[in-house]
Amino acid sequence: MGPFEMVVGIVLIVTVGSIIRAKMGGGVRRDRHGSGYRAHNDGADAAEARRLQEEVRTLKERIAVLERVITDNHSVSNLDREIEKLRDGRN
Template identity: 45%
Template sequence: MIEFAPFLMVVAIVAIISFTRLQRARLNAGEGRGQGDADAQRLQGEIRQLKDRIAVLERIVTDGDHARGIALEREIEALRDAREGAKQ
């Protein structure tokens, strides 16, 4: 039995270190999930703001007199043309 004592101590030390590393990895993974939730909430807020802006823009384009809508349509087309020209 005395001959196996050093071997058993090495096995016990390796087991303790492995267990500690696993616990640390679990804790770090838990912290990462909290950050992911905060990022997801922030992104959902940004999406909500963008949807609100789009709704306002749609209201501006569709409401009002017909001449104003045509003028806005021409401005939008001019911006698209300018952007496409800049890409090339």
């Protein structure tokens, strides 16, 4: 097999692979850096985004409570109450 035939074979294999991936893979595309991303946003993606937004909101609230507990100069009993509030909110 000569070098020209090898180049043609490689191009053919890559082309066929791209066609098969496009037919089977659906909406995954590549940007110019080679990173994959979804070309469309279906209902599952929107539901996942809402779930993650809710989780981030919850974590931000917990961080705010922890920051307040650490920076406040209250007694140990107040600290125990704040920690129990965090535990109750998690369950």
